[in-house]
Amino acid sequence: MTDHATPTAPSSVQPGLEPYDALVLVSFGGPEAPDQVVPFLQNVTRGRGIPEERLREVGQHYYEFGGRSPINDQCRALLAALRTELDTRGLDLPVYWGNRNWEPYLGDTFRQLVADGHRRVLAVITSAYPSYSSCRQYRENLWDAVDGLEVEVDRLRHYSPDPGFVAANTRAVLAAVGELEDPADGGGAGGPEPARLVFVTHSVPTAMAEGSGPPPRSEAGGYVDWHRAVADEITRRVSAETGREHRGDLVFCSRSGPPSQPWLEPDVNDHLRALAAEGVTRVVLSPIGFISDHMEVIYDLDTEAMETAGELGLHCVRAATAGTDHDFVAGLVDLALERAAVARDEPVEPVVIPGGRVGPYRCVPGCCPNLRDPDRPALCGQDSPARAGSLRSRRGAGRALRGRERPE
Numbered sequence: 001m002t003d004h005a006t007p008t009a010p011s012s013v014q015p016g017l018e019p020y021d022a023l024v025l026v027s028f029g030g031p032e033a034p035d036q037v038v039p040f041l042q043n044v045t046r047g048r049g050i051p052e053e054r055l056r057e058v059g060q061h062y063y064e065f066g067g068r069s070p071i072n073d074q075c076r077a078l079l080a081a082l083r084t085e086l087d088t089r090g091l092d093l094p095v096y097w098g099n100r101n102w103e104p105y106l107g108d109t110f111r112q113l114v115a116d117g118h119r120r121v122l123a124v125i126t127s128a129y130p131s132y133s134s135c136r137q138y139r140e141n142l143w144d145a146v147d148g149l150e151v152e153v154d155r156l157r158h159y160s161p162d163p164g165f166v167a168a169n170t171r172a173v174l175a176a177v178g179e180l181e182d183p184a185d186g187g188g189a190g191g192p193e194p195a196r197l198v199f200v201t202h203s204v205p206t207a208m209a210e211g212s213g214p215p216p217r218s219e220a221g222g223y224v225d226w227h228r229a230v231a232d233e234i235t236r237r238v239s240a241e242t243g244r245e246h247r248g249d250l251v252f253c254s255r256s257g258p259p260s261q262p263w264l265e266p267d268v269n270d271h272l273r274a275l276a277a278e279g280v281t282r283v284v285l286s287p288i289g290f291i292s293d294h295m296e297v298i299y300d301l302d303t304e305a306m307e308t309a310g311e312l313g314l315h316c317v318r319a320a321t322a323g324t325d326h327d328f329v330a331g332l333v334d335l336a337l338e339r340a341a342v343a344r345d346e347p348v349e350p351v352v353i354p355g356g357r358v359g360p361y362r363c364v365p366g367c368c369p370n371l372r373d374p375d376r377p378a379l380c381g382q383d384s385p386a387r388a389g390s391l392r393s394r395r396g397a398g399r400a401l402r403g404r405e406r407p408e
């Protein structure tokens with residue numbers, strides 16, 4: 001496919017990101033005022049069987065922060081950082097923003113960008129790992145958002161193993177270790193033991209975890225495997241930097257389903273109790289499952305887990321999330337350039353951390369399945385149905401199966 005490589009594109013399109021004519025940041029969304037909390041929660045949980053009790057509890061977390069989720073402001077900050085990085089590289093295509101569960105809604109965003117003349121868009125999803133909740137569900141919402149519109153959407157491959165994302169998190173963990181090792185805190189380089197690194201991500205039902213990610217995957221599934229790869233690499237890098245043998249654990253937060261349903265464990269609070277019982281005194285919490293300080297981070301970690309740590313007498317510091325760290329943002333732009341080269345059928349040399357995997361440019365058939373509604377259509381998959389009137393259906397569906405678009 002060379003039609004996009006010829007210089008016939010509008011002058012606003014820089015060669016680097018051809019064939020794309022716009023980027024779109026795709027996020028979860030969150031309420032920004034108290035009267036938005038209940039409608040937001042209804043959007044998130046419609047048909048998902050979350051107990052009433054849990055919903056009231058989570059609503060309370062939002063009210064404690066003035067009814068305002070931090071996530072939208074973090075998206076605005078990321079949009080600004082992406083703009084700066086794109087400008088620095090002379091890439092002047094526009095960056096839009098749409099959410100799954102709150103304004104600006106993805107559907108409105110896509111109607112706008114199509115009205116503005118865009119036809120081929122690259123999505124940056126604010127979730128770094130494969131699983132139904134963190135990947136396919138976004139792709140299903142993208143499918144709905146483009147309904148009736150003549151626009152094609154591709155996405156970045158999963159970026160958790162990207163050197164930029166891992167560098168940002170490693171730096172944050174080192175800073176947190178530095179705080180703990182401050183002799184004023186009873187630690188110091190000669191302290192009793194190197195700080196324990198506790199990596200935290202969002203729990204999901206084990207049934208969801210097991211089918212997540214492209215094969216091959218462990219019994220635990222790709223969601224866990226991909227987190228372990230990041231946790232292990234950060235642990236190695238931090239140990240190399242401090243000259244001490246840190247141990248790193250992967251734990252979970254924000255469980256929500258009914259108690260009868262198994263979710264990934266251990267819960268971060270239970271794990272802190274186990275560590276205290278083992279005699280551990282110093283802990284760094286690193287929320288590698290979140291790219292910015294979402295409600296799960298500021299409530300479930302900074303409020304709840306910190307309270308648990310306090311009761312246990314643990315010295316505990318929460319490491320920063322990637323946020324707008326320059327390495328992270330530059331890594332996203334590198335991945336956008338890589339994805340554009342793939343779309344142009346040019347060779348690419350993907351880079352990932354040791355132990356990490358190069359995710360598929362289009363999700364492989366059946367990965368991260370929707371267990372409730374297996375046939376629900378989703379965009380950006382090798383098994384995405386052809387869309388009536390879309391550019392891709394006219395060019396032929398065979399494109400989705402080309403060799404270089406298979407995983408790895």
Ligand SMILES: CC1=C(CCC(=O)O)c2cc3nc(cc4[nH]c(cc5[nH]c(cc1n2)c(C)c5CCC(=O)O)c(CCC(=O)O)c4C)C(CCC(=O)O)=C3C
Pocket residue numbers: 028029030031041044045048050054055058069070071126127128131133134202203204205254255256257289293294295296
């Ligand atoms: C894997 C994962 C991510 C990480 C990937 C990603 O970033 O997408 C994530 C992110 C987020 N989850 C968020 C909020 C919520 N998630 C809920 C419920 C659920 N999450 C799940 C999984 C995940 N969720 C699951 C399996 C459920 C059960 C219901 C279902 O099967 O779908 C509920 C319902 C109440 C509750 O039960 O907690 C809320 C309010 C917010 C916004 C935070 C803010 O406002 O800052 C964000 C970024």
Ligand SMILES: [Fe+2]
Pocket residue numbers: 202
């Ligand atoms: Fe969630």
